[in-house]
Structure formats: structure tokens, C-alpha cells
Amino acid sequence: MAGNNNRSIGAVNKKGQKIVEPEYLFFEAPRQEFFMTGSEIVKEAIRRASVDISVAYPITPQSEAAALVGELWTEGYVGDYFRGENEFAVMSQCAGASFGGARVFTTTSGPGTLRAFENFPMWSGARLPILINVMVRGVNSPLNIQPDTLEMAFLLDTGMLIWHAETAQELFDMLLKGFIVAEQPDVHLPIAVCIDGFFVSHTKEMVSLTGTDICLPHYDPYRSPVPCMDMEAPPMRMMRDPFVMKSNYISYATHASWQQEVRGAVERARKYSVRYLGGMIEEENSDADILIVSSGTAVAQGREAVRLLAEEGIKVGIVRIKSIRPFPTEELRQATKNARLIFVPEFNVSGWMAREIKSTIDRNHRVIAGPHVAGGMTMPPEIIAEEIKKVMHLRKKELVHG
Amino acid sequence: MRKRINIRISGLGGQGAVTSAHVLATAVYKEGRHAISNPFFGAEKRMAPAESYVRISDQKIYDRGEIVYPDIIMLYHPQVYTMGKCYTMPFYSGLKKGGLVIINTDHPLLNEEDIQRLEELEARLLYIDATQIAVDIAGTELASNMAMVGALVGATKIVAMDSLDKALQDRFGKKYVASGGTATLDEAIKKKFAKKEQLLAKNLQTIQKGYEISSAWVETFKTPMLV
Numbered sequence: 001m002a003g004n005n006n007r008s009i010g011a012v013n014k015k016g017q018k019i020v021e022p023e024y025l026f027f028e029a030p031r032q033e034f035f036m037t038g039s040e041i042v043k044e045a046i047r048r049a050s051v052d053i054s055v056a057y058p059i060t061p062q063s064e065a066a067a068l069v070g071e072l073w074t075e076g077y078v079g080d081y082f083r084g085e086n087e088f089a090v091m092s093q094c095a096g097a098s099f100g101g102a103r104v105f106t107t108t109s110g111p112g113t114l115r116a117f118e119n120f121p122m123w124s125g126a127r128l129p130i131l132i133n134v135m136v137r138g139v140n141s142p143l144n145i146q147p148d149t150l151e152m153a154f155l156l157d158t159g160m161l162i163w164h165a166e167t168a169q170e171l172f173d174m175l176l177k178g179f180i181v182a183e184q185p186d187v188h189l190p191i192a193v194c195i196d197g198f199f200v201s202h203t204k205e206m207v208s209l210t211g212t213d214i215c216l217p218h219y220d221p222y223r224s225p226v227p228c229m230d231m232e233a234p235p236m237r238m239m240r241d242p243f244v245m246k247s248n249y250i251s252y253a254t255h256a257s258w259q260q261e262v263r264g265a266v267e268r269a270r271k272y273s274v275r276y277l278g279g280m281i282e283e284e285n286s287d288a289d290i291l292i293v294s295s296g297t298a299v300a301q302g303r304e305a306v307r308l309l310a311e312e313g314i315k316v317g318i319v320r321i322k323s324i325r326p327f328p329t330e331e332l333r334q335a336t337k338n339a340r341l342i343f344v345p346e347f348n349v350s351g352w353m354a355r356e357i358k359s360t361i362d363r364n365h366r367v368i369a370g371p372h373v374a375g376g377m378t379m380p381p382e383i384i385a386e387e388i389k390k391v392m393h394l395r396k397k398e399l400v401h402g
Numbered sequence: 403m404r405k406r407i408n409i410r411i412s413g414l415g416g417q418g419a420v421t422s423a424h425v426l427a428t429a430v431y432k433e434g435r436h437a438i439s440n441p442f443f444g445a446e447k448r449m450a451p452a453e454s455y456v457r458i459s460d461q462k463i464y465d466r467g468e469i470v471y472p473d474i475i476m477l478y479h480p481q482v483y484t485m486g487k488c489y490t491m492p493f494y495s496g497l498k499k500g501g502l503v504i505i506n507t508d509h510p511l512l513n514e515e516d517i518q519r520l521e522e523l524e525a526r527l528l529y530i531d532a533t534q535i536a537v538d539i540a541g542t543e544l545a546s547n548m549a550m551v552g553a554l555v556g557a558t559k560i561v562a563m564d565s566l567d568k569a570l571q572d573r574f575g576k577k578y579v580a581s582g583g584t585a586t587l588d589e590a591i592k593k594k595f596a597k598k599e600q601l602l603a604k605n606l607q608t609i610q611k612g613y614e615i616s617s618a619w620v621e622t623f624k625t626p627m628l629v
Contacts (some may be wrong), residue, residue, distance in 0.1 A: 035431040037424075060445065145445050147467075199466045203440035204424050206431060303464040378468035 008217055013050070015076055017215040022180045025216060026173065026276065031208040038201040041168045042107065042133060043068035045175035048215045052079040052102035055090045059112040060145045061197035062135040066107050078105075087112040091119035091132075098128035101221030103179060106130070109197055110137030110144075113151045123190040124159030124262050127226045129182035129219070130190045133175065135197040136347075138375050146376015147196040149296060152324070153352035159262040161191040161269050162325040163277070164295040169207045170322075171195050176216060177276040185223045187269040189262070194324075196347060198376075199297040266326050273323045280328035281321055283335055288317035290388060291339040293332070294353055295321040298345040304381035309388060316388065321353075329360050341391060342367045345384050349374035404628055407560060408498075409456040410469045411550075412488035413478030416448040418547035421573065423454035426551055428569035429561045430458050438463045442489065451487040458560060471496045473628055474558070476550055477505045478532070483512065492516060500524045500629060504553050504616070506532040506546060526627070528557065528619055535611045540604040542594045548605045552612025557620050558627055563613065567606055574602055 008019045020029070025048065036044070042065040046054070054073070056066035073081035079102070084090035087108055098104045108116060113134055123130055136151055138144030155162055161182060165171040174193045182191040195201060273280055284306075292302035299320040306316045319335045321328060336342055336357075344354040344367060354369030361367070371387045373379045409426070413419030420441040427439035436459045443452040455469040468489065475497055482488045483505070490496065494503065494516070503520060505511055508531045512520070520527055532549035536542060555561055574588075575598065595601040620627065 035428050143445065146442070198440060198442065203438060203466050204427050205438045206436075297466055300464040300466060378470060380470040381465060382471065 013215065017048070017213055019050070019217050020214045022176075022216055025210055025214055026177060029210040029214055031210055033206060033208050035204060036168060036207055037064075037204050038135075038168045038171055038195060039064035039068060041172045041207060042175065043072055044209055044212075045172045046105055047072055047077045047212060048210060049105065049176055049179055050103060050216045050218045051077075051105045052219070053094075053097040054078055054081045054105045055084050055093045055097070056081065056106065057084050057087050057090045057108070057112065059087070059109050059137075061137055061147075061201045062107040062109045062112070062133070065133065065135065065201065069105070069107070087116035088119065091116040091123070094130050094132075095119060095123060095126065095128055098123070098130050099126070101219070101224075103183075103219035104128075104130045105133070107133040107135065109135045110139055110148070110151055114139060114154070117154070120155065120158040120160055120190065120192075125258065127188045127224065127262075127265070128190055129179070129188050131175065131178045131182060132190065132192050133171075134192045134194045135201045136194055137197045142375075144375050145197075147198050147297075148348055148374055148376055149194075149196065149298075149346065150348040150350060150352075150374070152192075152194055153348065153350060155192055156325060156352070156356075159189065159259070159266060160325065161187070161189055161266060161273075161323070162194060163191065163273075163323050164194045164321065165200065166296055166300055166320065167207075168200055168203065168205050171200060172207060172209060174277075179216060179219070181269055181272040181276055183219055183223070184269070184272055185225050187265050187272065188225050189265050189269065194296070196297045199300075270326045273326065277322050279331070280323045280326070281319055281331045281335060283317070283319055285315065285317035286319050286335045287338060288315045289339065290314070290316045290341045290343070290392070291319055291336060292316060292343050292345060292384070293319040293321070293336065293357060294345050295324060296347070298347055298353075298379065301379045301381050302343075302345055302384055305384035305388070308381055308385045314388070314392075324356075327356060327360065332357065332360050333362070336361050336366075339366060341388075341395065343371075343384070343388055343391075344369055345379060346370070346372040347374065347379065348372060403558070403560070403626075404473060405461065406457065406459045406463070407474065407558070407628065408469045408472045409458070409474040409476065409554070410472035411454045411456070411476045411478065412482045412493055413452055413454075413547070414448070414481060414487060415443065415450045415452045417452070417478045418544065419452050419454045419478055422547035422551045423456045425566070425569045425573055426554070426561065427456050427458075428572055429565040430456075432565045432568045433561060435460055436463050438466060440466055442468050449481075451482070451489060453489055469496075471498055472501065473498050474502045474504070474554065476503075476554060477507075478547060478550055480505075480507045480511055492519070494520060494523070494525070497523055497525060501526075502557060502627060503527045504550065504557065505529050506550055508534060526623070528553065528616060530612065530615055532612060535615075536608055539608045539611055540594070542591070544591050544594070545605055545608045548608040549612035552609035552614075553616040554612075555609070556613035556616030563610070566609060570602055570605055570609075574598070574605070
């Protein structure tokens with residue numbers, strides 16, 4: 001058990017849901033199959049998550065999910081729910097609720113994420129275990145509402161935990177597990193559960209859900225590692241009366257050590273992410289000479305490319321990254337150690353995931369940043385297969401060092 | 403039939419391209435087979451391009467997003483062709499050899515050049531006046547999408563009519579929450595019928611009519627569809 005001392009286990013809430021051990025809900029509870037969109041899945045996960053407050057603001061593609069959480073509130077499954085003035089207000093209101101000891105859930109997308117951005121490192125610094133479902137969308141300009149993972153690159157160094165779900169099923173599981181990992185006393189950080197907008201949010205697929213009659217235990221704010229709204233102690237003291245505004249050594253040292261502690265907390269989330277996600281990465285034939293390594297639906301497209309290439313007798317393995325913060329450093333080194341070529345398909349213009357991988361593994365000339373598409377363009381498996389065959393052919397001819 | 407069928411639906415916002423893709427995929431799911439459906443649209447509104455995609459297979463499907471290489475293409479509105487209201491030009495870009503094209507129109511729509519290209523691709527082309535069928539049977543052109551789904555199923559027998567009926571019950575038979583635009587359209591369609599049962603029955607009849615027309619059309623071919 002992940003140190004859950006919640007005495008409410010076994011009790012029944014006002015909706016008649018029995019509060020169960022998180023491990024039971026995640027791994028043992030009976031499940032039933034449904035055919036649903038990603039947005040509907042968000043509603044079903046939050047129905048079982050004992051959320052105290054959710055704040056919403058509409059932006060495609062997350063509007064539907066945000067509206068459905070509002071439905072849950074009218075049904076009585078969410079403590080409180082309201083619409084903020086804009087995303088900056090929403091994330092600030094989420095902070096207030098979390099400071100006050102509530103379990104907080106919100107959703108946003110693309111330009112909304114960016115508008116709210118100042119709040120994300122603030123959440124981490126204040127050790128607020130808010131769960132935000134980021135349904136990634138292209139960032140302006142030109143205006144774009146389609147899936148694009150660029151905003152995830154911006155989130156990498158905020159001190160938040162970052163997970164990336166590939167399917168609606170994984171979204172359901174990550175939303176529930178995310179609260180429990182984020183709220184551990186030695187972690188106690190915000191978590192972004194990311195999905196690719198439209199490709200997961202608006203896609204209807206098969207999912208397997210636990211019953212509506214059981215739910216997670218409530219958040220226990222007394223397990224927070226920082227005092228709740230204590231104006232004289234960090235982190236509140238630093239916000240009320242910032243040391244850094246006074247140029248002296250103690251101010252620098254306070255900021256630096258606190259930020260290091262936030263990074264330390266991200267590292268301490270590793271053991272919980274491994275336990276609950278069943279490992280930070282997922283491997284399929286990772287002993288192959290050629291690997292596709294990425295996260296989210298770029299991997300889904302990669303899986304189809306693996307099928308296409310298998311028909312031509314080319315064996316390709318898959319390594320899928322589930323947790324991006326903390327990053328699966330050792331796991332990736334192990335999983336890729338025998339690979340000759342490592343392809344990183346991505347839905348963004350910068351190839352940030354390839355950069356992350358290149359800075360992690362040795363002999364990083366093996367990493368091919370691509371194919372990538374951006375701005376909501378689709379990535380047919382055929383272009384991944386083509387890219388792999390093209391590079392295989394080229395690298396046969398040239399002498400590669402290392 | 404092929405082991406994977408990729409269907410690309412190009413319609414206009416408000417026509418129900420998204421809803422019908424979800425209904426079709428749900429019907430396949432009800433048969434214990436694999437299906438995945440998703441829409442693609444811009445920030446535009448009614449009458450702007452809106453596409454949706456359905457993938458059907460007997461094995462697990464990972465692929466998602468826009469379908470670049472479809473087996474079947476359906477155009478829900480003549481403007482998709484005449485005004486280029488789709489995400490690919492020409493609308494049959496990427497169509498696999500021996501594919502199927504179904505177009506909602508009241509007259510032969512395509513020019514000679516495009517007809518010739520489709521012939522080179524060994525595609526089969528069906529014009530069907532889905533809007534008229536919808537108006538005649540359901541009393542509203544909002545049911546055109548149902549006639550199109552019926553035509554698709556009649557031509558391919560990709561799913562049983564009974565499963566489509568169940569999928570329809572799932573979508574319209576109970577409370578359904580969606581985005582503001584979809585909710586408004588749902589309200590509009592409900593107002594056309596006195597009772598929910600009537601809505602379901604009329605939609606099913608519209609599907610059946612499309613099914614009958616395309617089933618008869620298929621009989622004119624000597625070889626099976628989508629080989």
C-alpha cells in the first residue's frame with residue numbers, strides 16, 4: 001500500500017459509492033467493457049475520483065470533457081464546479097482550492113495551457129497536487145485546433161509530473177492513478193496527464209471500466225509535506241514576502257534549495273509511477289535491431305508501421321514512454337542498448353522527445369528525430385515505415401562511427 | 403472483404419458526419435469486432451468542411467486520426483466536390499485500388515476527368531439522393547447521414563442492420579451530453595419528432611431505404627466489393 005492511512009476506507013459516500021483502497025480500484029476491481037470517446041472517459045474517471053473541486057474554461061478540444069465534469073457536479077459526484085474567467089484565472093482558482101486542502105481537477109488545451117502557464121511552476125513550488133488533464137492542441141500562430149504535442153515540451157521543466165496516455169483506456173487509468181501518486185507526502189506535486197487532442201479526446205474506442213459503485217479515498221490534506229496556508233513558512237512566506245525581491249545571499253539560497261527540493265520530489269515519484277503504471281516504459285520486441293521510441297498516439301501509429309514492416313520481413317520493436325516527468329532514464333538506456341537505429345515519431349515541429357532521448361542514451365547518433373508532423377497533420381503508419389526503410393538503406397551504405 | 407476497412411466521410415458541419423461515424427463504429431463494436439472512429443474539423447461552423455473516419459477490422463486497431471489511404475469514401479454533400487469543402491484535393495486522394503465511393507447528390511456530379519481517374523483506380527461509384535430519402539421518410543434533411551450509413555452497409559454488408567439499430571438506440575435513446583453545437587443539433591432533431599421512439603424508428607427506416615438502394619446496386623456487379 002502506498003502509505004494510505006485514510007480511515008474512510010469501507011465507508012459509503014452520499015452517492016452510495018463505497019470508498020475502496022486505490023490498489024483495489026486500480027488492479028483488482030471487476031471491470032466492464034464500454035465503447036466511448038476520450039471526453040466521456042474523463043467523466044467516468046472523475047466520477048470515481050472523489051474530486052472536491054473542478055474549475056473549467058472552454059477551449060477545443062477539451063470543452064466537452066470540461067462540460068461533462070459539470071454534468072457530474074449536477075449529479076452530485078463532484079464537490080464544487082464553476083467556470084473561471086479564462087485559463088489564467090482557472091489555474092489560479094485551482095491553486096486556491098488546493099491550498100485550502102481540496103482535491104482539484106481541471107482540463108485545458110494548447111493556447112489555454114499557455115495562457116495559464118505562470119501557474120504551473122507556481123503549483124509545483126507551492127507543492128499543490130492538482131491533476132490537470134492536458135488535451136494537447138496546436139499553438140498559435142497560425143491558429144490551429146488540431147493535436148500537436150508542442151505544449152508538453154513547455155511543461156517539461158515546470159516541476160510537474162507529466163504522464164502521456166496513448167488510449168482512452170490509459171487515460172481512465174492514469175487520471176485515477178495520477179491523484180494517488182501526486183498526493184504522496186514525499187511527492188506532493190501537480191501532475192499533468194496528457195493526451196493527444198481529437199486522437200484520444202474525440203475518438204470512440206473500447207474501454208474497460210470499474211463499477212460506478214466504488215471510488216477513491218478522499219485527499220487527506222494533513223499528509224501534505226508543507227503547512228497548509230501558513231503565511232510564515234515556505235512556500236507561502238516566499239510568495240507573501242519574496243526573499244528574492246531582496247538581493248541577498250539567503251534569498252538566492254532559499255529559492256535554489258526549494259527548487260531543488262521540488263526536483264527531488266519529482267524523482268521520488270519514480271517508485272510510485274513504476275508501481276502504478278506497471279513501469280515507466282512499455283516494451284515490445286525491444287531486442288530488435290530497429291526501434292520506435294516515443295509517447296502518446298505517435299506510438300499507436302508506430303505499432304501499425306511495425307505491422308506493415310513485418311509484412312516485408314523487417315522486424316521493428318517498440319518502446320513507449322508513459323511517464324515523461326520523471327523521465328525513464330535507466331529504463332531507456334537498458335531498452336535501447338542493442339538497437340542500431342532508434343526512430344522517434346512525434347506530433348510536433350521541434351522534435352523535443354528525440355532531444356530528450358538523445359540527451360539520455362549513449363551513442364546518440366542512433367537516434368533519428370522523426371518522422372514528425374505538426375499543426376494537426378496526421379501521421380499515417382505508411383510514412384513511418386517509409387522513413388525507416390529510407391534510413392535503413394542509407395545507413396547500410398555509409399560508415400557509422402561508434 | 404479486406405482485413406482492414408478504412409472509411410473517410412467528408413461532409414459539412416451540421417450534417418452529422420461525426421455522429422454517423424460514431425454510430426457505425428458502435429454497431430461494429432456491438433458485434434464484438436474492432437472499430438475506432440474519430441472526427442476532424444476546424445474552428446469553423448455550419449456548412450464548413452467536417453470529416454470523420456471509421457476503421458473496422460477483426461484485429462486490434464491502433465491507427466487513429468485522419469485517414470489518408472481510405473478503402474471507402476463518402477461525400478455527404480455535393481459542395482464537398484463542387485466547392486472543394488474537404489481536407490484532401492481531389493476528394494479521392496489516397497483512395498486504395500478497388501475502393502468504393504458513395505456520393506449524396508440528386509444528379510451525376512463528377513466531371514469526366516474525375517470519373518476516368520476513379521475508373522483507373524477500379525473504384526465503384528454510387529450516387530444516391532440521401533437528402534431526398536431523408537426528407538421523404540424522416541421529414542428532415544438532418545437524417546441524410548442515416549441514409550448514407552444505410553447505403554454504405556447495403557453496399558458492403560460490413561455490419562448487421564440489427565447492430566446498427568442497437569447503436570442508434572445507444573446514441574439517441576438515452577441522455578447524451580456533447581459540445582454545445584452537437585447538443586443544439588440534438589435538440590433540433592428531437593423537435594422534429596413527437597416522441598423519441600418515433601425519432602429512432604424514422605432514422606432506422608431511413609437507414610433501411612439507403613440499404614435497399616445500394617443492395618440492389620451491388621447486385622449489378624459480377625465480382626464482390628472491396629477485394
